[in-house]
Amino acid sequence: MKTFAIILISIWISVQTVAQVAPQKYFVEFMDKYNSPYSVTRPQEFLTSRAIERRQKQGIVIAENDIPVNQTYITALRRFNVGFLTESRWFNGVTIYCLNPAIIDSIRLLPFVKHVVKDVNIIKLKSYIPANKYVLEEVLHEYGTPVAVPAQSCYNGNQSYNYGPSYKQIHMLRGDSLHKMGYRGQGKVIAILDAGFNHADTLRAFDSLWANNQILGTRDFVHPGNNVYKEYEHGMEVLSCMGANLPGELIGTAPKASYWLLRSEDYYTENLIEEYNWVAAAEFADSVGADIINSSLGYTEFDDPTVNHTCADMNGNTTPSAKGANLACRKGMVVVNSAGNEGGSAWHCVSTPSDAFGALAIAAVDSNGIRAGFSSTGEATGRIKPNVAAMGSAVIVSSTIGLIMHSSGTSFSSPIIAGMAACLWQAAPDWSCNDISRAIEISSSKSMHPDSLLGYGIPDFVRALKAVRVPEYETQKQVVVYPNPFTDVFSVEVNVPAEQEIDLVLYDQLGRIERYIRSYRAGAGTSKISFPGMAAMKNGNYMLKVAGRDFVSNLSVVKMATK
Numbered sequence: 001m002k003t004f005a006i007i008l009i010s011i012w013i014s015v016q017t018v019a020q021v022a023p024q025k026y027f028v029e030f031m032d033k034y035n036s037p038y039s040v041t042r043p044q045e046f047l048t049s050r051a052i053e054r055r056q057k058q059g060i061v062i063a064e065n066d067i068p069v070n071q072t073y074i075t076a077l078r079r080f081n082v083g084f085l086t087e088s089r090w091f092n093g094v095t096i097y098c099l100n101p102a103i104i105d106s107i108r109l110l111p112f113v114k115h116v117v118k119d120v121n122i123i124k125l126k127s128y129i130p131a132n133k134y135v136l137e138e139v140l141h142e143y144g145t146p147v148a149v150p151a152q153s154c155y156n157g158n159q160s161y162n163y164g165p166s167y168k169q170i171h172m173l174r175g176d177s178l179h180k181m182g183y184r185g186q187g188k189v190i191a192i193l194d195a196g197f198n199h200a201d202t203l204r205a206f207d208s209l210w211a212n213n214q215i216l217g218t219r220d221f222v223h224p225g226n227n228v229y230k231e232y233e234h235g236m237e238v239l240s241c242m243g244a245n246l247p248g249e250l251i252g253t254a255p256k257a258s259y260w261l262l263r264s265e266d267y268y269t270e271n272l273i274e275e276y277n278w279v280a281a282a283e284f285a286d287s288v289g290a291d292i293i294n295s296s297l298g299y300t301e302f303d304d305p306t307v308n309h310t311c312a313d314m315n316g317n318t319t320p321s322a323k324g325a326n327l328a329c330r331k332g333m334v335v336v337n338s339a340g341n342e343g344g345s346a347w348h349c350v351s352t353p354s355d356a357f358g359a360l361a362i363a364a365v366d367s368n369g370i371r372a373g374f375s376s377t378g379e380a381t382g383r384i385k386p387n388v389a390a391m392g393s394a395v396i397v398s399s400t401i402g403l404i405m406h407s408s409g410t411s412f413s414s415p416i417i418a419g420m421a422a423c424l425w426q427a428a429p430d431w432s433c434n435d436i437s438r439a440i441e442i443s444s445s446k447s448m449h450p451d452s453l454l455g456y457g458i459p460d461f462v463r464a465l466k467a468v469r470v471p472e473y474e475t476q477k478q479v480v481v482y483p484n485p486f487t488d489v490f491s492v493e494v495n496v497p498a499e500q501e502i503d504l505v506l507y508d509q510l511g512r513i514e515r516y517i518r519s520y521r522a523g524a525g526t527s528k529i530s531f532p533g534m535a536a537m538k539n540g541n542y543m544l545k546v547a548g549r550d551f552v553s554n555l556s557v558v559k560m561a562t563k
Contacts, residue, residue, distance in 0.1 A: 025085065025273045026104060027117040029093040030073050038067045046089075050189070050289025058332045058432040065090050065327070073112050080107060086221050086280035090327045091320075095276050117272070161255075164248040165404070168367045169241075169391040169416055174462045175253050178423045185242075185257030187429075188422040189216065191285030192415070193278060193295040194238055195265035196231025198400055203236070205244040205398040208255065214243065219284055220263040221277040232267040233400045234411065238296045240398035241412050242419035250396050250404045253419025260290060265297050272307045272320070275299055278353065279324030286331045291425060291433075293333055294418035295325075296411035298340045298351025298376075311347070311380040314355035321353035329358025334425070334433045336418040338410035339363045339386040340376035350376045350385045360421075360437055361385050362414040363454050364392020369445075371453050375410055378452035382513050384505075387437075388444050389454040390416040420461050427465050438552050439467035447547070448501045448519060467550060478553065479546045485558035488535035492546065495526045500549040504529060506557070507543045514542065522548070534559065 038045055040062040043052050047066065055062065069087045074094060078084075080103050085095040098104055108116050161179060163170060170176050178184075197218070200206055209215050220226040228235070242252040243259055264281040265274055278297065285293055299321060301308040313319060317326060325335045339361040340351035354361035354376075363386040364372040372393045378385030392413030394406040417440070425436050441447060443464035446457030480493040494502055505516040514537065520529055539559050546553045 024099065024101075024104075024118070025095060025097045025271075027088075027091070027093055027095050027273070027276050028077065028107060028113060029091060029115040029117070030070060031112050031114045033064060033067050033070050033092060035072065036067055036070050040064065040067065047287050048289045051287055054289055054291065054332045057430070060330070060332050065092070066331075069094060070112075076110065076112070077107065082107075085224065086277060088276065088279050088283060090283055090324060091276075091279060095273060095280070117276075161251045162247045163251045164246075164396075166244075166250045166252075166396040169395055170251065170253055172365075172367070172369065172391055172458060173253075173416070173420050174460050175420050175423065177462050178420070178427065178465070181427070183423040183427045185254030185419060185422040186426055188254070188257045188292065188426055189260065189288075189290045190242065190254065190257050190292045190294060190418060190422055191260040191262055191281070191288075191290035192235055192239055192242075193262050193264045193281045193285075193293060193297060194235030195267040195297075196233065196263055197228045197235040197239065197261045198231060198233035199229065200236040200239055200261065201229040203398055203400070203402055205240050205246050205250060205402070205404075208245040209243050209259065212256075214256070214258045216258050216260050216288070218261045218263075219281065221281045221284075222263055222266045222274075226263070228261055228263045231263055232265075234267070234296070235261060235263070236400065237397040237407065238294065238411060238415045241395065241415040242294070242422075244398055246398075246404065250398060253416050254422040257419065257422045260285060260288060270299075270302050271304065272299075272302060275320040275324075275352075278321045279327075282324050282328045282333075282335075286328060286333060290333060292418050292422055293325075293328060293335045294337075294415045295335070295353065296338045296409075296414045298338060298354060300340070300342065300347050300351045309352060311349040314349050314352060314381050314385075316355050316357040316381075316383065319352040319355075322356040322359075325353035325356035325359045329356070329433060332433050334418075334421050334436050335359040336414050336421060337361055338414040341374040341409050341411075343375045343377055344373050348377055349380045350378055355381060355385060358437075360387045360417065360440065361455070362387070362392075362410055362417050363389035364408070364410045364413040365389050365454070365458065366393040367391060369458055372408065374408075375413075375453075378455065381452075383507070384450045384455050385452070386455040388417065388440055388456050388459050389413065390458065392416075417459070420459070424461055424464055439464040442467050442547070442550065442552065448503065448549075450503075478551065479555060481544060481555055481557055485560040486534065487560055489530060489532045490534070490557060491528055491530045492544070493526055493528050494522055494546060494548070496522055496548055497524060499523050502527070502529070503545075503547045504531075505545045505547075506531065507545065508538075508540075 043062045083097040087094050218228045242254045244250045244252040245255045262281040264277040337354040337359045339354050364375040390413040393408045395412040399405045440459045441456040444456035444459045450456045502520045502522045506514045542557050544555045
């Protein structure tokens with residue numbers, strides 16, 4: 001199911017249904033990267049200096065999965081006369097298309113091929129029949145009433161911004177306060193993974209981006225070499241939430257950041273291949289040194305129902321795109337993803353890759369901070385998802401004809417957060433990607449009582465900037481677990497300087513919640529909290545998350561068999 005899912009208000013469309021079978025597409029996974037000409041000791045040969053610097057600042061080592069796919073294997077595949085679409089160094093494979101299944105059978109037998117994933121790609125223009133509001137909300141977005149504002153010059157170089165009707169969506173997060181401090185995303189790079197950026201090269205909302213060379217480049221991972229500015233407009237609208245600079249009309253959350261515009265999504269189909277496109281685009285973002293990925297995309301069900309996901313799959317590390325998102329986070333990027341707009345449908349839970357352990361899944365609220373009914377929930381995931389929320393109902397965005405419009409969906413709450421994350425990281429340049437994500441969660445309105453609807457709530461980015469990053473040695477002193485390993489009970493000692501509420505959550509290796517204690521009132525000094533009755537738990541490793549007012553500590557605990 002397509003989860004640009006931007007809520008419809010009213011639109012009339014007549015589209016003829018056209019169906020044709022496109023070349024079949026496959027992901028071919030290789031066994032290894034043996035005899036590669038590349039080495040982790042020479043990363044400058046396959047990563048930009050900016051990508052290397054991002055890793056170095058966060059203590060991230062160059063790993064084997066950073067090395068490009070073995071070109072010898074690709075050369076061998078070319079002899080089969082198949083078409084090549086994308087490469088994935090993280091997944092160590094390539095996506096190809098081929099009309100002849102017999103050729104694929106031969107490829108499977110190659111000694112260096114580990115696995116072949118099939119994805120039959122049916123290309124069709126979906127017909128939109130406004131039979132009822134429910135169906136329309138499921139499949140398409142549209143603009144609301146144009147916002148009436150006087151035409152003004154596009155570029156704003158002053159110290160403060162005239163936000164016009166976009167004020168609410170930024171002020172809700174206290175983003176305007178960070179802007180006044182001079183933090184507008186300067187020096188940070190955001191990669192936008194989307195379905196196209198129609199007219200973003202000509203619309204007045206982006207004049208300042210072009211004037212200051214803030215558009216760093218584009219790539220199309222659906223049809224390599226295509227012009228992304230002639231594709232679907234959804235990515236342009238997403239970009240306007242971050243990069244627009246129309247004084248008195250629309251100011252984005254990071255108008256001074258730089259942007260890569262990456263097309264990974266084919267709007268007219270929904271197939272598993274698009275998750276592999278997503279991973280390829282995320283890898284590219286990594287290689288060019290992007291700091292933040294915004295993905296207003298989500299995957300649930302497909303044109304071929306045999307490969308459909310289920311809510312049970314939204315466990316953080318099952319789907320291709322979730323695995324890719326987790327790897328992107330491990331490479332030092334902040335991944336911000338729309339939670340999805342299925343809150344009122346049969347599929348109600350968050351979509352992938354927002355379910356990924358490392359991704360910030362963004363829910364939607366209205367201008368009063370009330371959850372939008374369409375915003376997907378974290379029910380059935382067993383973890384805190386979505387992570388946080390931002391305005392996603394009646395958001396001010398740019399249209400393809402240059403007017404600003406109201407539009408709704410988590411597709412817009414996500415970039416609003418991504419842009420603010422860039423401003424926060426600019427203000428705290430020594431923080432890691434995990435520090436940024438943690439500060440956003442800690443600063444949020446429901447940080448002490450997170451739930452499956454809005455997660456940790458609506459962030460306060462001024463508070464996030466003041467968040468205390470506790471060094472590792474201090475964290476170990478602040479939170480102590482014993483005995484560890486344990487058999488049937490363990491205790492946690494928490495040392496805090498002032499009375500506050502403490503949340504303790506024990507996760508298994510799949511990120512599912514095993515036990516939790518919410519809102520434990522800890523007094524100043526040392527408090528002891530016990531987790532009894534654990535004898536029946538499976539043996540193995542678990543992760544304990546302890547969160548207070550200004551700290552979060554993650555500790556590994558081990559369950560052993562009772563002797």
